[in-house]
Amino acid sequence: MKKHQLFRYLYAIVPALFVLILAIAASRLEGIRLIFFTRDVTTLGNLPFYAGAISTLGIFLWGVTAAICLFTSSLLLKLADRQLLNFFLVVAIISAYLMFDDLFLIHEHSGTWIRGGEKSIVLLLGGVVSLHLFLFRKIVQNTHYGMLLIAFSMLGASVIADELQPYFWEKGDLHTLAEDGTKWVGIVCWTGYYVQTAFDFIIQKTNEKR
Structure with missing residues (x-):
């Protein structure tokens, strides 16, 4: 061998x-x-x-996004586009973390090892994603980012619903839709945006090399 x-x-x-x-x-x-x-x-x-069918599908989609973005970054390494490579590599890392977070409920158990617990994790993650979008804003502006905006809106709504739950409603179908339903739509849109964007850039860069 x-x-x-x-x-x-x-x-x-x-x-x-x-x-x-x-x-x-x-x-x-x-x-x-x-x-x-x-x-x-x-x-x-x-x-x-x-x-937990929808939750499991959400975890699967985080993994799909991470895998496709990591694969795309490896292709861009050969195509010598460092900025795009870093863009997709960071998305792969963020998506992989979100996959493990949903799989092992890291944010819910973080109170034992980080000050502020779940809220600190959410704020930190939001800061990382915001910084990523700011640093790579020129790339995002050249994509069909409408679906990404929907993803952020839905994921944000899910976080807000989780925070407001003790004040406005008991846990039931309404709260489930407000928290879990919006999160599911957000994950689908996140995956759809990055998969389509990866495909578009691979085609574009491949054609440029011909």
């Missing part, structure tokens, strides 16, 4: 083994059954298959 072929296998196998080793170590150190790290949540909780 050639050396470069061996590395191709290692790129997949090593991270997979690393995650398993971490799970085994956590299981042994914390006295947690290994099954809690490996099985699906609906199986562990004896929940119906549709439990």
Whole structure:
């Protein structure tokens, strides 16, 4: 087997083994059954298959955005466009964080290790996204950014609904739509914007190289 072929296998196998080793170590150190790290949540909780369906789809879309933007940045590295590369790389990092945040509810458990807890996480994330848009505003201005504006509006509405919930309504279908429904629409628009933008720039830069 050639050396470069061996590395191709290692790129997949090593991270997979690393995650398993971490799970085994956590299981042994914390006295947690290994099954809690490996099985699906609906199986562990004896929940119906549709439990958390939209939330799970949202996590999937964060991952799709992260993967496509990371792939796009790697292509732009070969096309020697550093600014666009950084634009998509930062989006990939932000989307990956949001994926893990929704998956492990980092913001809800952050009170034990960061002052201000969930609010600090939300403000910090908002600041990072705002800074990203400011630094790359010329790129954004040359895209069809209407869908991105909708994404920010919906995600912002979701945060506001979460904050206002104790004052205006009990948790029910109305609150669910106000918080979770707007978040879902926001995630879909976020993914739609960045996937379409990545596609447009790849086509544009590829044609310029011909």
